[in-house]
Amino acid sequence: MTSYELAQVNIARLKFPLDSPELKYFVDNLDPVNAVAEASDGFVWRLKDETGDATDIRIFDDEWIVVNMSVWRDMDALKTFMYHGTHRELLARRHEWFERVREAMATLWWVPAGHRPTVAEAEDRLRLLRAEGPTSGAFTLTRAFPAPEAASQVALDADGQR
Template sequence: MLHLALYTFGVLKSPLADPSPLTREFYDTGEAVYRRISQHPGYVARAEAAGGDKGMLFEADWGAWGEFAVPAWYGKGRTVETTALAATLSLWTDLSPAFDAIYTGLHREALNRRYDWFERTGHPSHACWWVSGGVIPTWQDGVSRLEHLHDRGSAPHAFTFHHPFAPDGSATRVR
């Protein structure tokens, strides 16, 4: 059985530790979105750090998901005070449930506000790829796929929901 791996990455306009109302709003929305997505049909798992403190991305223990990594184009801080990014790594049973979770409901509402919170970087914000059942992708896998997608476009190795590929490598559509 195959699973869809999904890596998302965005550069925030201000550090996670910023006490401003906009940063708090992003955090509160994110926590609600995570709760909702984890209950969505087709959701398998996501990378969660032991402890889960705000901004403790680089120092955290991510277990089987590996050491936290970011794309080469991320040029902001890496300390608790300066980290200005949001990243997720998750597993899904298929394209359609993942697409539905991302582009409907509470997450869709958050996507509509993304430019309030995130910088426009000119880089893709997500990458998908297929993994064998039981395989846990690492943060470095996600970064590698996102960078590949940016450099070479959508392909079976790394693709988007808008230009997806089936597990056999053929172009497909999200149903």
């Protein structure tokens, strides 16, 4: 069993209110996509309130930003979920519902197994990525860093001893 899991956060600035006709398709697919995520191999946890939803959870104190945060066994498990089924379709259509922004709106980081990140932690990780670019503390799908024990194993393999 690994001692680290992969946390991810992605946020988006809405173009329209959540209850608007323009966002109906997106909102109607939140529960089905979340159900698929929760049933996916490698899924560990996702941020949600008592209703089972995260659309009322604020990040960066901005009512127009929605947040999605989850924890996965590893990068492969997250990617498998992200790029298949309805989630893939919603991802492809995101510009219909969300504003285009220049700053980083998604990041990944390793957490000790069992840790459940907070919104404040996610804000800190996004700020770190925005300020420093990808680092082992906040990285992207295209510039990923290994889990701490994987990094130790790479070092061990390279010199043959610890």
